[in-house]
Amino acid sequence: AIYTKPWQLPRITYDYIIVGAGNAGNVLAHALSANSNTQVLVLEAGVSDENVLPAIAPFLGPSLTPNTPYDWNYTVAAQEGLDNRVFPYPRGRILGGCTTANYMVHHYGSSEDYDKLAAITGDSSLNWSNMKKYIQLHEKIVPPTDGHDTTGQYDPSLHSTSGQVSVSLPGNSQTIDAKVIATTEEYSEEFPFNQDITNGNVLGISWVQASIGNGVRSSSSTSYLRSANSRPNLHVLINATVQKVLQTGFKNGKPLFGGVLFQSSRNQFFPGFVLATKEVILSAGSINTPQILLLSGIGPRAELSALRIPTIINNPSVGKNLSDHVLLPTIFNVNGQESLDNVLRGGAPLDAALNQWTTSKTGVIANTVTNNLGFLRIPNNATIFSTVADPATGPTASHFELIFCNFWLNPGVAMPATGSFLTIIAALISPSSRGFVKLASDDPWDKPIIDPKMVTTAFDKFALREAVRSAKRFVTASAWDDYVIGPYGTTAGETDAELDTHVRQFSTTVFHPVGTASMSAPNSGWGVVDPNFKVKGAEGLRVVDASVWPHLPNAHTQGPTYLIAQRAAAVIKAGL
Numbered sequence: 001a002i003y004t005k006p007w008q009l010p011r012i013t014y015d016y017i018i019v020g021a022g023n024a025g026n027v028l029a030h031a032l033s034a035n036s037n038t039q040v041l042v043l044e045a046g047v048s049d050e051n052v053l054p055a056i057a058p059f060l061g062p063s064l065t066p067n068t069p070y071d072w073n074y075t076v077a078a079q080e081g082l083d084n085r086v087f088p089y090p091r092g093r094i095l096g097g098c099t100t101a102n103y104m105v106h107h108y109g110s111s112e113d114y115d116k117l118a119a120i121t122g123d124s125s126l127n128w129s130n131m132k133k134y135i136q137l138h139e140k141i142v143p144p145t146d147g148h149d150t151t152g153q154y155d156p157s158l159h160s161t162s163g164q165v166s167v168s169l170p171g172n173s174q175t176i177d178a179k180v181i182a183t184t185e186e187y188s189e190e191f192p193f194n195q196d197i198t199n200g201n202v203l204g205i206s207w208v209q210a211s212i213g214n215g216v217r218s219s220s221s222t223s224y225l226r227s228a229n230s231r232p233n234l235h236v237l238i239n240a241t242v243q244k245v246l247q248t249g250f251k252n253g254k255p256l257f258g259g260v261l262f263q264s265s266r267n268q269f270f271p272g273f274v275l276a277t278k279e280v281i282l283s284a285g286s287i288n289t290p291q292i293l294l295l296s297g298i299g300p301r302a303e304l305s306a307l308r309i310p311t312i313i314n315n316p317s318v319g320k321n322l323s324d325h326v327l328l329p330t331i332f333n334v335n336g337q338e339s340l341d342n343v344l345r346g347g348a349p350l351d352a353a354l355n356q357w358t359t360s361k362t363g364v365i366a367n368t369v370t371n372n373l374g375f376l377r378i379p380n381n382a383t384i385f386s387t388v389a390d391p392a393t394g395p396t397a398s399h400f401e402l403i404f405c406n407f408w409l410n411p412g413v414a415m416p417a418t419g420s421f422l423t424i425i426a427a428l429i430s431p432s433s434r435g436f437v438k439l440a441s442d443d444p445w446d447k448p449i450i451d452p453k454m455v456t457t458a459f460d461k462f463a464l465r466e467a468v469r470s471a472k473r474f475v476t477a478s479a480w481d482d483y484v485i486g487p488y489g490t491t492a493g494e495t496d497a498e499l500d501t502h503v504r505q506f507s508t509t510v511f512h513p514v515g516t517a518s519m520s521a522p523n524s525g526w527g528v529v530d531p532n533f534k535v536k537g538a539e540g541l542r543v544v545d546a547s548v549w550p551h552l553p554n555a556h557t558q559g560p561t562y563l564i565a566q567r568a569a570a571v572i573k574a575g576l
């Protein structure tokens with residue numbers, strides 16, 4: 001059941017307490033409560049997702065963030081690599097977490113992302129050949145809402161029809177789709193068609209798979225949580241912001257964390273207190289998980305002491321190693337009225353689209369923001385590799401991604417009042433820049449300092465320049481001849497200096513932070529959790545969310561987080 005007030009909770013002692021009903025947290029809630037003798041509590045800071053229209057209607061999803069009641073409303077520290085700009089850093093604060101607030105692109109990444117994780121941790125069960133089996137438990141592939149023939153657009157043999165989260169091909173075809181696919185035929189060497197990246201090879205241009213079923217969003221809340229919610233042994237408390245985990249004793253000579261303090265609001269005088277007899281599991285995401293660890297006295301001693309927080313476990317890695325995919329719009333002026341810009345400008349076209357979705361769950365609103373994307377590599381003989389090591393997770397992993405959007409998309413920059421646009425987002429997939437999350441104070445209600453240090457390395461600058469050049473080459477294929485008029489604004493830059501200016505002025509985030517509670521080998525000198533997700537130096541405490549990825553996967557991060565959470569559920573159930 002879902003409770004809204006702390007005093008409604010039927011118990012104060014549970015077997016497992018999960019912090020965060022997000023992407024990973026709801027997978028664990030579903031898996032651990034499957035045993036009716038196991039008492040499970042989930043504490044979620046955010047609000048209910050019920051009847052929140054933009055959380056249901058896919059194309060409205062981007063309006064859930066930034067700066068709304070459903071967002072943690074973070075901003076990044078001034079980014080020195082980006083002209084010291086400050087911009088929003090959205091995170092879902094709602095049942096389902098980021099899976100309720102995200103843009104629904106859904107896939108798992110490169111086999112090399114998992115094989116590298118296995119190599120780093122020394123645990124072969126994290127390699128792709130083992131991890132891909134969790135797709136069966138996780139995913140339920142369903143037909144697109146427009147019912148079109150998907151033959152050749154994906155490989156059914158790689159997918160599951162019996163899991164929890166609905167996944168589908170685009171449900172609303174667009175004018176640019178055929179041009180993208182025609183380009184993969186004309187320029188098949190540089191931009192090959194890849195039928196389905198679920199096979200672990202991401203390189204090439206593909207049809208998007210999205211966490212959408214029957215024209216509505218499928219989140220960890222509408223799937224995993226909803227299907228477990230009637231179990232009497234699963235309690236979920238929303239509006240409950242965890243302040244810290246508490247040491248309740250010692251076990252095996254290590255501090256044991258068996259208690260959790262939470263508040264409904266900053267003004268609540270007595271915090272709520274609950275106890276876990278087995279484990280506390282932090283699934284609060286890449287920003288809030290390190291925040292809670294630090295507030296609990298687990299982190300770099302010098303940083304904690306400066307804020308008068310007693311250090312229980314001195315671990316310099318907590319909050320460090322933050323990395324994120326960089327989002328850089330490359331925008332083109334295009335002919336005609338068939339882009340979606342008129343829908344986005346509101347008025348009659350938007351009303352008609354909303355009406356169609358309300359009555360039939362079809363049309364523009366039933367779809368996410370893109371129908372095609374591609375993962376690409378910088379050539380092996382590129383000059384940059386004579387001075388820096390390749391940061392990709394492997395030789396068949398990518399350096400950048402192109403995402404094709406049939407409209408103006410430039411976060412934080414208002415769209416022009418007239419005109420039609422094509423945006424090819426160039427996303428940096430293998431950044432070598434690393435940043436951090438740290439506390440601003442010892443007050444759990446103060447926002448942490450988030451500094452991803454975007455585009456602060458020579459590789460990242462090089463890769464983004466090449467990504468823009470790649471996007472511009474893409475639209476020189478003949479399919480675009482009568483459509484693309486030319487690059488808009490600073491997308492037109494040709495020289496390195498011009499493109500660097502474009503990068504500094506318009507780069508933001510694809511919202512994929514990872515690494516702040518990195519997984520590493522049990523006895524390595526860095527990292528926060530071991531390969532079984534246990535916090536190093538602690539008893540009774542695990543971290544299971546995107547923060548454990550030591551490197552960014554070649555994917556939008558919900559799919560890899562779902563697989564990691566499935567793995568964690570198996571590990572916990574096996575008593576590892």
Ligand SMILES: Cc1cc2nc3c(=O)[nH]c(=O)nc-3n(C[C@H](O)[C@H](O)[C@H](O)COP(=O)(O)OP(=O)(O)OC[C@H]3O[C@@H](n4cnc5c(N)ncnc54)[C@H](O)[C@@H]3O)c2cc1C
Pocket residue numbers: 019020021022023024025043044045046065090091092093094095096097098099101102103104105106107240241242243283284285286288289292510511512513544545546547555556557558559561
């Ligand atoms: C705007 C946006 C668009 C995105 N688009 C995509 C996309 O198209 N495809 C894709 O694959 N990925 C996308 N992502 C990223 C992806 O959704 C996330 O990386 C992933 O879901 C993170 O999972 P998580 O379990 O680590 O954290 P989350 O899903 O964020 O879950 C953390 C949960 O913990 C709760 N919480 C945090 N602190 C506390 C506390 N102190 N007490 C109690 N509860 C707490 C949060 O409210 C949240 O519900 C997007 C993200 C955003 C924000």
